[in-house]
Amino acid sequence: MQKIRTNTAATLPDSDEAADKDKALSLSARAMVRPAYLDSLNEAQREAITELDGAVLVLAGAGTGKTRVLTTRIAHILATGRARPGEILAVTFTNKAAREMRSRIGTLIGAQVEGMPWLGTFHAISARILRRHAELVDLTSSFTILDTDDQIRLLKQLLDVENIDEKRWPARQLAAYIDNWKNRGLLPDKVQDGESFVFAEGRGAALYAQYQKRLKELNAVDFGDLLLECLRLFQENSSVLSEYQQRLRYILVDEYQDTNVAQYLWLRLLAQGGGNVCCVGDDDQSIYGWRGAEVGNILRFEHDFPGAKVVRLEQNYRSTGHILAAASAVIANNQDRLGKTLHTEDSEGEKVKLQGCWDDEEEARCVCEDIEQLQRRGHALNEIAILVRASFQMRAFEDRFVTLGLDYRVIGGPRFYERLEVRDATAYFEATLNPSNDLKFERIINTPRRGLGDSTLNILHTHARSQSIPLMQAARTLVETEELKPAQRRSLTDLLAQFDRWRALADKMPHTELAELILDESGYTTMWQNDKSPKAASRLDNLKELIRVMEDYDSLAGFLEHVSLVMDRDGENGEDMINLMTLHSAKGLEFETVFLSGWEDGLFPHQRSLDESGAAGLEEERRLAHVGLTRAKMRAKITFAQNRRTHGLWQQAIPSRFIDELPEANVEVEQAASQYGGYGMSRFDEQESFLTGDYGTPGWQRARARKAKGGSVAAAPTLDAEYRVIASETANGSDFQLGERIFHQKFGYGAITRIDGNKLTVDFDKAGQKKVVDSFVERH
DNA sequence: TTCAATCGTCTTTTT
């Protein structure tokens, strides 16, 4: 791509007279010069870039130069002086996409991108806005962003207090429902009564409300809240909204087909200012319906933005003829489409290969044989990818790679920041900076082992809850009493002192040194050094890596923000390795050779998708197939196994129905699957037996919930009520009288001899004189 | 409170 200086418009020579006649150039009169970055684009692309006013929807099929259009459009806006970098809002879904966009704009226009503060993911931009106006949504600007772990822990506590059987109603299930509501922009009071019954016999919405309340108490938000609270901020503060509407005059959205309702509302509010919106997407690549993405958003675009211009990018620059034909034929089976016809000027190329295997091991063996052959013919491993439907399929391939000594990388695998040791370490940092972060404190209070187990934690919780204070503060009070056993008391005192020390050091030393100090002094490093398990060494490595990554940030707080928002680790793209990933994480990537494995009914299309969403689910799976095929530039090979082991048991499988949808003209069967008499035969009679065992599906669970609803819905006391009871008991707790007789669970009866705030000194009849906290005693 | 052993559950995809 050509490099252009920042002052492009002024310095470019008026070299291309012919271009002025180009109909696609509908620039305002003052920009008659056609800048060089518009060369070598096709007409549709150029139109998508130069239509700057009003709303534009760019329907960009796979491999049609979508990112190029987006980045060039931004360059064009800047070059024509329409807006300054700080006035352009460019939203992506992944950090990877944001990073790539930033670097490609950089190549186009130079260093100016540094000044594009509003280029990022929905979540990152929302977080940025929220920090600025935190107090308007009952937070402070130092709010923390909870990870899934914290979320589950918090919900477990709520369920516990509510006396809901966690076996029957798992916390992660509730988390999923809450997430779902948030994706749809629903605050607790907006959740329909009927929907509340999906969880714990109608208490779903109430639990959601409790959860939100706890988050506010903790000065925390979860992922969904970033958008939802931002939305609330805009809706409730019109002056704030109009400030952003005026500033962000040009809005660009990547992967518009993946937006959920909350994101859609968010965008709409911002776009109502100037209305210069450009959304780029492909309804055929919408594969995130399960997490709330609404294909409807893209299908409805012209309705939502009246007068919107729709540009179709249909020329594919990526794949050869056979591959593109196969992909198009599969996706043509979908009903709900805006419709695009991809075409290529490339040659026919090789046909899509199809091969059946006995089981997953043989599948891995065959694929690896092909790979080795490609390697011998001089193809780079980097240009080879294996795409699977579900991550458990990766194991067979990894085993094979290790046996053969082939280098590989897993893309989108367990993320760095999600690792146990990284989370523990960041929990220490977070608890140091923010002593009221109960969840982080709780996470590490007994890691490494300090003898502070469940019973100690329970005491802390009881006290903290009754006083509505953070755990660490409760701990501070309790260590001055004799509520705890001496060993625990000593241990907890030491821990608190350490935190105080670290906190005091926070401004006095570089944050990386402080981090190392914390990990060493807390005994966390030692814990892993003493661990003999094979994983310990790599955990220590990860801790070192963590410190190294921290150097890129100028403070601990800044680093922690990134840990919670930046989801993907930096791709080590240098070495030559095979790429192994799920179909979902393959979106947006391309490779010369692509292996698509596990095309079996039940796995792909995935059974659960069919159970949950029926025909719509099938269509989404089919889009996934389309995404998979269109990743390939030169070669695509589909494999399926006849037998696959799922949790120990061997299960028979039949080839995917998507295989039936491939046109025979574009496919070459490499080796007939022994049992099926080859490719193309009808096999739907066998499906009945295959599809049994649907107990435990969500449909079944809903039926169960409905049944339960018919029964008793007697309301257990809400958490709110419980808090109130405790509060009323403790509100006037400080006015215990000297000499008053009291009862304590552990020490029995006694008389108060001294009152010191909420700490009481009591002469117990049996236990002698003890210091206790007032919330643990009751009047006798 | 901790450790070890057992039992049951789960495996789609992720910002």
Added chain:
DNA sequence: GACGATTGAA
């Protein structure tokens, strides 16, 4: 067939 949660013993 792996991980988590729960249980019982030291």
